[in-house]
Amino acid sequence: MAPPTPLLAATSVTKAYAGVPALSGVNLVVAPGEIHALMGENGAGKSTLIKILAGVVAPDTADIAIDGVPVKIDSTKAAYRLGLRFIHQEFNVVPTLSVAENIFMGRRYPRRAGFFVDWAALNREAQRALDRLGIDHIDPRQNLGMLGLGDQMLVRISAALLDDAKLYVMDEPTAALSADESQRLFRVLREIRASGSSVLYVSHRLDEVMALCDKATVLRDGRSIDSGVLSTITHDDLVALMIGRKVEEAYPKAAAAPRDTTVFSANGLVTPGIKPISFSLREGEVLGVAGLSGSGQGELIRAIFGDAKLTGGSMRLGTAPYAPSSPAAAWQSGVAYVPRERRAQGLVMRRPIYENITLAHLRRQSRAGTWLTPAREKRFAADLGATVRLKAVGPAQDVIELSGGNQQKIVFAKAVAGNPRLLLLEEPTRGVDVGAKFDIYSIIRERTAKGAAVILVSSDLPELIGISDRIAVMRGGEITTIVEAAGLREDDLVNLCYGRPTGMVA
Numbered sequence: 149m150a151p152p153t154p155l156l157a158a159t160s161v162t163k164a165y166a167g168v169p170a171l172s173g174v175n176l177v178v179a180p181g182e183i184h185a186l187m188g189e190n191g192a193g194k195s196t197l198i199k200i201l202a203g204v205v206a207p208d209t210a211d212i213a214i215d216g217v218p219v220k221i222d223s224t225k226a227a228y229r230l231g232l233r234f235i236h237q238e239f240n241v242v243p244t245l246s247v248a249e250n251i252f253m254g255r256r257y258p259r260r261a262g263f264f265v266d267w268a269a270l271n272r273e274a275q276r277a278l279d280r281l282g283i284d285h286i287d288p289r290q291n292l293g294m295l296g297l298g299d300q301m302l303v304r305i306s307a308a309l310l311d312d313a314k315l316y317v318m319d320e321p322t323a324a325l326s327a328d329e330s331q332r333l334f335r336v337l338r339e340i341r342a343s344g345s346s347v348l349y350v351s352h353r354l355d356e357v358m359a360l361c362d363k364a365t366v367l368r369d370g371r372s373i374d375s376g377v378l379s380t381i382t383h384d385d386l387v388a389l390m391i392g393r394k395v396e397e398a399y400p401k402a403a404a405a406p407r408d409t410t411v412f413s414a415n416g417l418v419t420p421g422i423k424p425i426s427f428s429l430r431e432g433e434v435l436g437v438a439g440l441s442g443s444g445q446g447e448l449i450r451a452i453f454g455d456a457k458l459t460g461g462s463m464r465l466g467t468a469p470y471a472p473s474s475p476a477a478a479w480q481s482g483v484a485y486v487p488r489e490r491r492a493q494g495l496v497m498r499r500p501i502y503e504n505i506t507l508a509h510l511r512r513q514s515r516a517g518t519w520l521t522p523a524r525e526k527r528f529a530a531d532l533g534a535t536v537r538l539k540a541v542g543p544a545q546d547v548i549e550l551s552g553g554n555q556q557k558i559v560f561a562k563a564v565a566g567n568p569r570l571l572l573l574e575e576p577t578r579g580v581d582v583g584a585k586f587d588i589y590s591i592i593r594e595r596t597a598k599g600a601a602v603i604l605v606s607s608d609l610p611e612l613i614g615i616s617d618r619i620a621v622m623r624g625g626e627i628t629t630i631v632e633a634a635g636l637r638e639d640d641l642v643n644l645c646y647g648r649p650t651g652m653v654a
């Protein structure tokens with residue numbers, strides 16, 4: 149029997165940026181009614197390929213057919229008309245508009261008398277879109293900007309699901325979602341598959357891909373390496389295809405137990421987003437922070453980083469009182485921060501890599517008595533880049549030209565460069581490929597071996613359990629419990645996040 153006509157066939161896709169190839173003759177074939185994973189390490193070319201399908205980036209060459217018919221995708225409108233829907237990592241939303249207006253963005257609003265916007269109908273339709281994902285905690289009338297990142301992602305996904313399409317393209321949709329929200333998304337994606345439409349799914353979370361997707365296409369260095377049915381390949385072989393080497397995927401163990409010296413303590417800390425919080429951290433200790441999105445994790449980190457108004461309580465760093473008036477003051481005290489919104493908070497996008505890495509350390513470096521020359525800065529950045537396996541043309545390349553995962557590696561490299569005493573990490577491996585992820589864990593271990601303490605906020609539960617010594621669970625702006633990470637099961641942690649007893653099957 150002849151194979152069915154592919155829903156999407158993209159062949160010989162080539163794209164170079166300023167002469168540097170990002171894609172070299174890539175092929176991607178997606179059948180109707182399948183969830184197809186697009187995989188590859190950071191900088192392999194996944195986003196470039198997706199942007200070409202979305203009509204955002206013009207390819208140098210590409211033959212694209214939908215349902216066997218050759219098409220030209222030269223604008224986002226053309227992609228939309230062809231039945232393609234995109235949910236990107238860095239999405240375009242208008243925070244000052246309502247959830248409903250964002251869901252209907254780019255579409256015709258429901259109208260009364262053919263002229264006036266029918267707001268009631270708009271909100272009703274938006275609610276229907278949210279219902280599909282089982283979302284009942286978001287009011288379509290509230291401003292999108294009031295929502296956390298995870299909820300904003302849910303709104304975007306709801307918008308893409310508003311009308312039936314042929315192919316839904318999702319770039320790391322679960323990176324900002326809680327475990328429960330991810331499960332709801334997967335249920336909808338399976339419904340889409342059952343209806344005969346398809347999903348092209350990009351994720352660095354391999355377990356998720358193995359459980360959800362039918363087939364995968366693997367890119368490496370801008371070339372299609374292989375493509376096939378996922379049930380016929382092992383997890384380890386898939387990693388080896390992506391990275392080109394075997395990767396040790398065990399969470400590195402700490403060289404020694406945390407020492408008894410206290411590095412940091414919070415005593416009754418209160419801000420507008422958190423209720424009194426107290427805990428202390430020892431030298432070499434990693435404290436994980438778990439919780440449903442918007443439970444106060446971000447507020448806690450910002451309070452420690454001098455970026456929130458304290459209305460009560462106090463902190464100590466080592467033996468001295470610690471009350472940073474600004475993030476700059478926190479850096480100066482030896483507290484470093486890897487923010488989750490790297491574009492907004494972590495990077496100066498239109499400046500070179502070396503400036504981004506050294507920016508925060510300028511004073512410390514020049515105070516050491518040597519001039520901070522560009523050559524020295526570049527050398528420093530190149531060394532740090534190598535430790536996180538940065539894929540870039542060189543340290544002088546602008547950050548905006550790097551792939552998402554490589555940008556995240558720079559934020560991390562910048563944070564550890566100054567040998568901080570306290571390292572605040574929010575989703576440090578979000579968007580980072582499996583090889584570099586384990587390099588990042590090793591660097592965390594190196595720091596703790598030298599006595600640094602770490603606070604790790606992460607929605608990746610295996611990571612949280614694998615790297616933390618203890619895990620603080622947050623709910624409604626307070627720490628409800630702190631548990632030992634060793635031996636903790638993922639579903640018990642999920643139950644704790646929901647305030648349910650452990651041992652329950654979610």
Ligand SMILES: Nc1ncnc2c1ncn2[C@@H]1O[C@H](COP(=O)(O)OP(=O)(O)OP(=O)(O)O)[C@@H](O)[C@H]1O
Pocket residue numbers: 165166169170188189190191192193194195196197539540548549550551552553554579581
């Ligand atoms: N605007 C640009 N200018 C120059 N080079 C670019 C530009 N956009 C992407 N590149 C380069 O193209 C290559 C592929 O990047 P791409 O973003 O497609 O990777 P990716 O597979 O999506 O990675 P990630 O998993 O990190 O998101 C990278 O080497 C990147 O630096």
